[in-house]
Amino acid sequence: MKMASHRENNIANYQIISILGHCFNQLAVVQLAKFIPTGAMVAIKKFDMDKIKEAYLVESEIILTRQLNHPNIIKYIVAFVSGPQVCVVSPLMAYGSCRDLLSRHFNEGLCEPAIILIIRDVLDALDYIHKKGYIHRAIRGSHILISDNGKACLAGLRYACPIVLNGKWQRSIHSFPSTTERNLNWLSPELLEQNLKGYNEKSDIYSIGIVVCELSNGIEPFAGMSKTLMLTEKVRGYAPSILDSTTIPRDENIESGG
Numbered sequence: 001m002k003m004a005s006h007r008e009n010n011i012a013n014y015q016i017i018s019i020l021g022h023c024f025n026q027l028a029v030v031q032l033a034k035f036i037p038t039g040a041m042v043a044i045k046k047f048d049m050d051k052i053k054e055a056y057l058v059e060s061e062i063i064l065t066r067q068l069n070h071p072n073i074i075k076y077i078v079a080f081v082s083g084p085q086v087c088v089v090s091p092l093m094a095y096g097s098c099r100d101l102l103s104r105h106f107n108e109g110l111c112e113p114a115i116i117l118i119i120r121d122v123l124d125a126l127d128y129i130h131k132k133g134y135i136h137r138a139i140r141g142s143h144i145l146i147s148d149n150g151k152a153c154l155a156g157l158r159y160a161c162p163i164v165l166n167g168k169w170q171r172s173i174h175s176f177p178s179t180t181e182r183n184l185n186w187l188s189p190e191l192l193e194q195n196l197k198g199y200n201e202k203s204d205i206y207s208i209g210i211v212v213c214e215l216s217n218g219i220e221p222f223a224g225m226s227k228t229l230m231l232t233e234k235v236r237g238y239a240p241s242i243l244d245s246t247t248i249p250r251d252e253n254i255e256s257g258g
Helices: 055-067 098-104 114-130 182-186 189-192 202-216 228-236 252-257
Strands: 013-022 028-035 040-048 078-082 085-090 144-148 153-154
Touching: 013 040, 055 153, 078 153, 098 144, 098 153, 098 202, 114 144, 114 153, 114 202, 153 182, 189 202
Parallel strands: none
Antiparallel strands: 013 028, 028 040, 040 085, 078 085, 144 153
């Protein structure tokens, strides 16, 4: 993230146009705004720090975003404090998140070519994040943003954790991301189990599979299921699938030796 000019870190230089949505468990608002000095359209995420108990998550997301530089990871133009709010300015992602697209326009899921392009971009971003020594731990449709030219950018980095500890790459991690209740349906069994084996960056790949189902079906697997039943199904090895899949059923494929 570049150094902010005096104009960029002054909220008076932004004309608020509309509300794009909410995030951070509805405690932050995302607004469409015009940067008056240049006329550029941007998105401003405003965190009301008087209401947020986990302020460190906001700070850690800003710090980590500064360290990362990849075309498929959302960038922050500037972050600054305005009264009780922390304001984070980012490029406008014209089509919003994948979750927005599904909810507003594609209730039964996206077409396969679109899903392929989105997942390709997300995998590129994820490969970069892993090589930098982090596990994302919050890959889901609402954390994948789409630009006006169709490029997908990964967000939600406040849940990420380092794989490297004291200069050494860890085989497994045992920490559980705080305030992650909204992400449970996308998390891997090994992350949820919290046993001695722990988990590693491969847990993000499980989340990618859940996102593929989400984008294909219009809703994520395990939606509406109790947390206890969801965890039981995951630990038992239940594998979600695409609802309109025309592939050979697993049992028939095994019997045929495929």
